Amino acid sequence: MLYISLLLLALGITLVVLRRREVVEFRLATLTGILTGAVGLLLGLSTFTYVVEPYEVGVPTTLGKVGTTWQSGLHLKSPLTDVTTFSTRPADLNLTGNDTVEVRSSEGGVLYADLTVKWSIDPEHTLALYKLAGSAEAVQQRLVYPDSREIVRNVFARHTGVEGYSTQREAITAEIDKLITARLAPRGILVNGVNLRNVKPSDGLQKAIDQKIQQDQATAQAEAAVRTAKAEAEKRKIDSESTAAANTAIANSLTDKILMSQCIEAFKAAAEKNPVYASPCGSAGTPVIVDGTKK
Template identity: 80%
Template sequence: MFYFSVLLLIAAVTLLVLKRRSIVDFRFATLTGLLVGGVGLLFALGSFSYVVEPYEVGVPTTLGSVGDTWQPGLHLKSPLTEVTTFSTRPSDLNLTGDDTVEVRSSEGGVLYVDLTVKWAIDPDRTLALYKLSGSAANVQQRLVLPDTREIVRNVFAKHTSVEGYASQREAISTEMEKLITDRLSPRGIVVNSVNLRNVKPSEVLQKAIDQKIQQDQATQQAEAAVLTAKAEAEKRRIEAESTAAANTTIANSLTDRILQSQCYEAFRAAAEKNPVYASPCGSGQGGAPVIVDGSKR
């Protein structure tokens, strides 16, 4: 801007000189010279000031020397000073579509990862960030993007395909957010969140994962069947032991006198309704037959 204002002022002076020498039309030279000179003066005055917009931080450089950062507001400067601004508003790095990250699991399976990194510039670390990137446009391309890709690949490489695809996605997302934050924070980049949006296996890996899931389900069903069979066998063993114990108790308690007494009671109950004829009760000396004639015939 400063050099442009100098050219305008030179042009204005030239027109006024030509007017005095009557080389050009008097009115044209006067009006044009004043107009060009006024514009040049405005540009010249503008080259001595700079306005940093809200939610921005400016980094001034003068002939290769980097100055302290400028906060939002009006700042006076040398015409030779260039100002590089950095926006402090949150930004999103969307790794999806053509930017999807291709990773490999610990088993060598190929997975395609979609994620979003929400980041922002730390205003207090803008000067260090300028020295690393050179401009705001380079922050994402030179720092956030390559570091994120590297960390995503390294994290997934520590997990199996099934863990990365299904069982450990939440743990993987948490681990990636921590590592990305630890990597970018010292450089002046604040990581607000890392959202693992989708993990898609390749076609070959998808078939292998489906087969592995089916095998796991079959194994679980077989293990459940074995547990059921063991439970049934244990139940039958307990029932058999209970029956044997009961039979032993009964056998030990039924003596000949008890059996003979029960036999007498049975015949007595039967004789009240029907005639009962000779039938032995017990055996041995006490096993004489009992004859009951309920009809008195």
């Protein structure tokens, strides 16, 4: 920009000088020279200022020397100063498509994990990140990207294929989030969340997972059937014990006098229809005459 402004300023001055010396006959040359010089002057003045946009941090460098960071706002600078800006807004690292992470389970099966890592730059560490990476794009490519892929592989390697594919998805996501945060935080990179969007097993692993799920379901059904059978057997045992106890209690309570009294009462009721009724309720087989009319 500085060179362009100097060139325009020189061109404008040249046109004005040539017109006054009548080297150039057209008056339009004077106006053109003035406008060109004014544009060059304005461009030259703009090289002495720089505006850092909101949610950005600027890092100035002058002839290879790195200065202190600039916050958002207008700043005066040397025309020889270059400014590299870093956005502090959250950014998404999408590990999908060609960047899908190929991982292996603890059993050696292959899975493909799609995830998104939400990260942002800590403004207080912008200068260190500039010295380490050079730009915001380089921060993602040199730090966030490789570290995230490495951690994802390490976490899945501690889980089985079934756990990574279905049963432990939430726990794995939380573990990945925790480890990436711990890895990047000392470098001034804030992790705002990890979203494990999809985990797809390879064809061979999918077949093994389906077989394992079917075996688990069959085992669960068999265990449920055993529990049901044990419960029914226990119920039958309790019923039989209750019946036996009741029969024993009845047998112990039925004396000869009680049996004779109940027998007489029964035949007395029958004698209501037949005034004289002989019943075998007597002792030693002696019949007892129940007269329904005389009571």
